[in-house]
Amino acid sequence: MPHTVFYDAQCPLCYHVKRILQKLDWFNRVQWVAVQEAVDSFFYPFLRDKDVYERIYMQASTGKVLAGFYTIRKLLINIPLTMPLGVLMYFPLASRIGSPLYIWVSKHRHQWFGRYDTLRK
Secondary structure (H helix, E strand, O other), X not given: OOEEEEEOXXXXXXXXXXXXXXXXXXXXXXXXXXXXXXXXXXXXXXXXXXXXXXXXXXXXXXXXXXXXXHXXXXXXXXXXXXXXXXXXXXXXXXXXXXXXXXXXXXXHHHHHHOOOOOOOO
16 A cells, blocks of 8 residues: 655645656655645545645555655655655654754745646646
């Protein structure tokens, strides 16, 4: 069963990162779902009370739900070409730098890259 990543389909940064990672996901370990379609879905009730438009979420193949930096870390370690970067994100203190950095980028992404009027899949 693949990991399921919930991305903002109206965010240009999110959409383009998703497209690149999809191309690198040679073993189809990740399924991508637009958060706009998933948030009210019967299939993803765990997203209902989450800040899904502020952070990227993942339901790992084990069922565990990850958010923000921890989603990015898990995502990168599961894609062959990005695995070395994902491994570095498991080093001690990486989350102390990575989490605030992720939050900062997430808060500014619409200011920097704008927002699509329609969903991009």
